[in-house]
Amino acid sequence: MHRIGGQRRGGVSGLAAPRWWVLVSVAAVCLLAGPQPARAAPAHGPSPAQSALVLYDAPAAYAWLGELYAAQVANLLGHFNLAVTRSPVGSYRSGQMGSYRATFYIGSYFGNPLPAAFLSDVKSQKYSVCWMKYNLEQIAWNAQGVPDFTFEQTFGFRFNGLNQSGYDIVRYRGADFTHDLRDPEVGLITVQQPTKVATFATLYRQSTGAAAPYTIRSGTFWYVADIPFSYISETDRYLVFADVLHDIVGINHAAPPRAMVRLEDIDPSMPVSLLRTVTGYLESQGVPYGLSVIPRYTDPLGYYNNGVAETGDLNGSPVQAELLRAAGLGAPVFQHGFTHQYSNIVNPLTAVTGDDFEFFRVTLNLNLTLNYLGSVSEDSGPWARGRERDGRRLLGQAGLTALGWETPHYAGSDADYGAIVGDYPKAWERALYFSSSLSSSALSAARAWGRQAQVFDLRLDRERPRTVEPFGVTAGTSSTGPKAFAGQFFPYVIQKDIYGRALLPENLGHIDPVGFLAFPPRFPSDLLDAARRNLALREPWAVFYFHPFVDVSYLQQVVTGLRAMGYQFVSPAQAYSLVGTSSLSSGGSVRH
Numbered sequence: 001m002h003r004i005g006g007q008r009r010g011g012v013s014g015l016a017a018p019r020w021w022v023l024v025s026v027a028a029v030c031l032l033a034g035p036q037p038a039r040a041a042p043a044h045g046p047s048p049a050q051s052a053l054v055l056y057d058a059p060a061a062y063a064w065l066g067e068l069y070a071a072q073v074a075n076l077l078g079h080f081n082l083a084v085t086r087s088p089v090g091s092y093r094s095g096q097m098g099s100y101r102a103t104f105y106i107g108s109y110f111g112n113p114l115p116a117a118f119l120s121d122v123k124s125q126k127y128s129v130c131w132m133k134y135n136l137e138q139i140a141w142n143a144q145g146v147p148d149f150t151f152e153q154t155f156g157f158r159f160n161g162l163n164q165s166g167y168d169i170v171r172y173r174g175a176d177f178t179h180d181l182r183d184p185e186v187g188l189i190t191v192q193q194p195t196k197v198a199t200f201a202t203l204y205r206q207s208t209g210a211a212a213p214y215t216i217r218s219g220t221f222w223y224v225a226d227i228p229f230s231y232i233s234e235t236d237r238y239l240v241f242a243d244v245l246h247d248i249v250g251i252n253h254a255a256p257p258r259a260m261v262r263l264e265d266i267d268p269s270m271p272v273s274l275l276r277t278v279t280g281y282l283e284s285q286g287v288p289y290g291l292s293v294i295p296r297y298t299d300p301l302g303y304y305n306n307g308v309a310e311t312g313d314l315n316g317s318p319v320q321a322e323l324l325r326a327a328g329l330g331a332p333v334f335q336h337g338f339t340h341q342y343s344n345i346v347n348p349l350t351a352v353t354g355d356d357f358e359f360f361r362v363t364l365n366l367n368l369t370l371n372y373l374g375s376v377s378e379d380s381g382p383w384a385r386g387r388e389r390d391g392r393r394l395l396g397q398a399g400l401t402a403l404g405w406e407t408p409h410y411a412g413s414d415a416d417y418g419a420i421v422g423d424y425p426k427a428w429e430r431a432l433y434f435s436s437s438l439s440s441s442a443l444s445a446a447r448a449w450g451r452q453a454q455v456f457d458l459r460l461d462r463e464r465p466r467t468v469e470p471f472g473v474t475a476g477t478s479s480t481g482p483k484a485f486a487g488q489f490f491p492y493v494i495q496k497d498i499y500g501r502a503l504l505p506e507n508l509g510h511i512d513p514v515g516f517l518a519f520p521p522r523f524p525s526d527l528l529d530a531a532r533r534n535l536a537l538r539e540p541w542a543v544f545y546f547h548p549f550v551d552v553s554y555l556q557q558v559v560t561g562l563r564a565m566g567y568q569f570v571s572p573a574q575a576y577s578l579v580g581t582s583s584l585s586s587g588g589s590v591r592h
Contacts, residue, residue, distance in 0.1 A: 051083040052249065053100040055118070057109035057134075058088035061445035064435035064484040069106045071433040072229045072488050074498050076242055079579065080251045081495040092118040097127035102249045107134030108227055114138050122221065125154070130222040130248050133187055137161070155218045156196030160188040163212075167203035170214050170237035175536035177240055179203070180231035187225045188212050200247065201240045215244055222248055229486070234508055234530040242491050243537045253492075253579060257540040259531075259567040260575060261287065261559075262406075262428060264510065264545040265336065265354045267294040268317035274548040275322050281552050283329070287559060290428065290572040291326060292336045292406055292545065295394035297353045300344035304352060314398035324399050332573040333400050334428050337408040338391035342376055359384060360411035360432075368518040372411070374482070381419035384412070388420050403573055404428055404504075410487070417499040426576060428504040430489040431497070437481035446484050492539045493579050502576050507534070508544035511554045524557035531562055539579075542567050 054073045056066030066088070074084040082101065089105060094117035097103045105118075112135055119139050122129050140159035142148040147158045164184045170177045191197045191213060201214040203225060214225045214237070228241035246252050263278060282289050295314055302308040314320050327333055341347065341356040348364040348371075349355050356362075361373040388405070395402055404426035407416070414434040421427075438446060494503040508527045515521040531542035542562050546555050559569075570578065 049101055050081075051085065051100050052077050053097065053103040054084055054086045054106070055089040055092060055103065056086070056106040057112040058090060059109055059112060060439070061442050062109055063088065064438055064442055064446055066106060066108050067435040068433065068484060068486040069108055069227060069229055071498050072486065073104050073106065075433070075488060075490070075494060076245055077249070078494045078496045078498075078503075079242075079245070079490075079492050080249055082249065084498075089114060089118060094121065097121050097129065100127075102128040102130065104130045104132070106132050106227060107136070108132075110134045123151075123154070125219045125221060128220045128222075128248065128250075130224065132224045133185075133227050134162075136187060136223065152192055155221060156191065156193035157213075157216065157218060157223075158190045158192055160190060162186070163188045165205065165210070166207065167205045167210070167212065169204040169206055170201050170240055171204055172201040172214075172237075172240040172243070173536040175533045176204070177237045177533060178233065178235045179226075179237050180233070183226070183230040185226065186212070186214075187223070189216065189223065189225070191216065200244050201237070215240065217247070229488075232489075234489075235533055239491050239534065239537060243539075246538060253539050255539045255578070257535060257542065257565065257567040258575075258578065259542040259562045259569045260290070260504065260572050261543075261555075261569070262290040262292050262334070262506070262545040262572070264292045264547050265294065265340070266291060266319065266323065266548070267297045267340070267353050268312040268314050268319060269297040269353070270319050270548065272318045272322050275319060277552050278546065278548045278555065279322065279326050279331075281555065282559075285559060287569045288571040289326075289331055290403075291323060291331050291333045293323065293333050293395065293400065293402070294336045294338075294340045294353055294408075295391040295398075296339045298339050298341065299350075299352045300341075301346075301351050303350040313394050314400070315394065317398075320398050327400060330571065330573070332403040332571075333395065334404045334406045334572075335388070335391055335395060335402040335424070336406045338387040338394075340408040347376075357411055358387070358408040359413065359416050360409070362411070364517075370517075372485075375413035375415070379413050379415060381415045384416035385419040385423070388423060392423065407431065414483075414499070417501070421499050421501050425501060426504075427501045428506065428572065430487060430506055431499075431503075432485045432487050433498065435484040437483060443482050491534065491537065492541055493576060495579065504572060504575050505541045505543045506545065508542055510545045510547065511550055511558065513550070513554060524554055524561065527558055528561040528565075531567065532565060535565060540567070 054070045056070040058066050067086075070086040074086055077084050085100070089112070092115050114135060121127060122131070123139055136159050137145070140148060140151045147160075152158050162185055166181055166184055167186055168179050168181055170179050186203060189212070191199065196218050198217045199213045199215070200217065203212045203214045204210070212225070216223050224241060228238045232238040261282070263275070266275060279289070293314070296311065298311040299305055300309050302310070314323070323333070337358045340353045340358055341351055342358055342361075344351055347356040348362045359376065359379065361376050363371045363373060365371055392402065402424070405420055405424035406427065406429045410430045411432055417431065489507055490503060490505045491507050492505055497503055508530050509522060511524060511527065512522045527544055534540045534542060544558065
């Protein structure tokens with residue numbers, strides 16, 4: 001984030017603190033089109049104890065939405081190292097649930113006709129099933145469209161239909177998690193037989209005090225009142241769903257509160273004094289840390305050098321010795337791209353290392369928000385791997401070996417992630433996940449829907465004004481065609497995401513006391529607020545990153561505050577194996 005030669009550029013204002021890891025978060029109320037032709041499911045799945053089935057709505061123009069949600073469920077299930085089969089619900093076969101530890105149905109498309117075999121297996125209560133949001137009336141109501149008495153007697157609750165009256169809080173284990181009201185619709189139920197139904201989380205409307213169940217279990221059947229992946233943030237009810245997954249799959253983890261910190265955007269131009277101040281503080285406090293290192297600095301347009309281009313590598317740079325010293329004391333290095341910018345093209349601001357995207361094409365809107373266009377024009381697996389390996393070679397020349405990978409601004413294509421995992425099976429980041437290629441009708445529907453649904457910076461909590469962007473759909477720049485994509489962060493270690501990577505969590509974001517572009521400031525109190533809510537979870541993590549050019553006093557506030565809450569800082573190198581102490585059950589019956 002600084003000029004070659006040790007001159008500080010930007011400080012904590014202007015271009016020195018980009019926050020462009022805005023991850024797409026989707027919310028849908030899709031009411032059109034007919035069912036997509038079913039894809040055949042595998043005849044034989046993995047062992048029921050080691051696998052899960054994720055079913056989703058897939059009408060022709062909106063299958064991409066179900067695919068995105070299914071990928072996000074699969075990623076969370078990667079915390080438990082479960083093999084996951086993702087399939088349109090229309091392809092379901094009678095008894096298929098019996099091959100899996102748990103089945104998840106994502107009701108993202110209102111009125112999607114569900115197969116009789118699926119409905120029959122759900123009603124049998126022989127299998128562990130988690131149902132999200134839409135279409136519950138297809139088993140809970142009779143042909144006249146009123147609640148079915150037999151269902152109520154069997155399951156112990158009544159489905160009352162959908163509601164948009166503004167439940168803005170989800171209360172779970174004594175903590176309040178936010179529920180973004182840009183997607184206010186929830187399925188309301190009434191518990192009629194408390195001996196049959198356990199309520200795990202509750203919806204609240206702060207303005208009136210009204211309450212309703214959010215997540216319930218009746219025998220082996222679970223219901224979640226919405227889709228917990230729409231409009232997520234660091235304080236969101238998404239965290240509740242991620243925690244209740246332990247109960248649904250019957251794999252219970254117990255762990256003390258743990259914290260991690262990553263020093264971000266260290267490139268060859270960074271003044272060593274800034275880095276040494278931060279590493280010195282952390283070491284004096286006995287706080288382990290990770291190093292996010294960009295192997296090459298480049299300013300191809302001379303943006304910060306009076307129009308004269310400049311480039312520099314780590315080997316021989318002033319910061320090299322400090323990185324070697326810190327790594328020698330056990331601080332793991334994470335390769336943060338190759339140059340953390342794209343060619344000599346403004347993408348979207350300066351074409352300078354640390355400012356711009358490397359693997360994704362992004363432009364700046366007039367209102368200082370960001371427009372995600374998709375992968376860069378030459379994007380491919382070999383191209384991405386070539387950049388990664390060029391950067392890895394430069395790290396080696398500087399005497400450094402990276403433990404894992406971090407994509408610049410958390411934005412790459414599925415081809416990029418899929419190629420880089422071969423060299424870096426470990427990563428520490430949030431990430432983008434993609435649908436399959438879109439047909440012309442699906443692309444049109446996704447873009448039309450995207451003008452209504454919005455994406456936003458995952459840092460922002462409910463009380464702050466939102467900065468929004470159009471929903472991201474690639475514009476034909478990928479060799480595999482246009483795709484829809486969504487972003488996801490994780491509240492715990494993911495042993496394997498859908499790209500096959502082990503991921504460390506980063507669930508608090510970072511400190512920016514000034515703000516950047518359309519994004520408001522973010523202070524230690526914001527990070528600590530999210531960390532305090534996370535204490536309600538059975539595996540509490542508080543993980544953030546810190547730019548060394550930010551005043552170290554802000555870092556001191558976060559470290560002190562997290563320790564006061566009981567969080568213990570752990571080594572990022574060891575954290576991949578920290579998934580809690582497990583206890584197993586048959587699934588759907590563990591309560592922690």
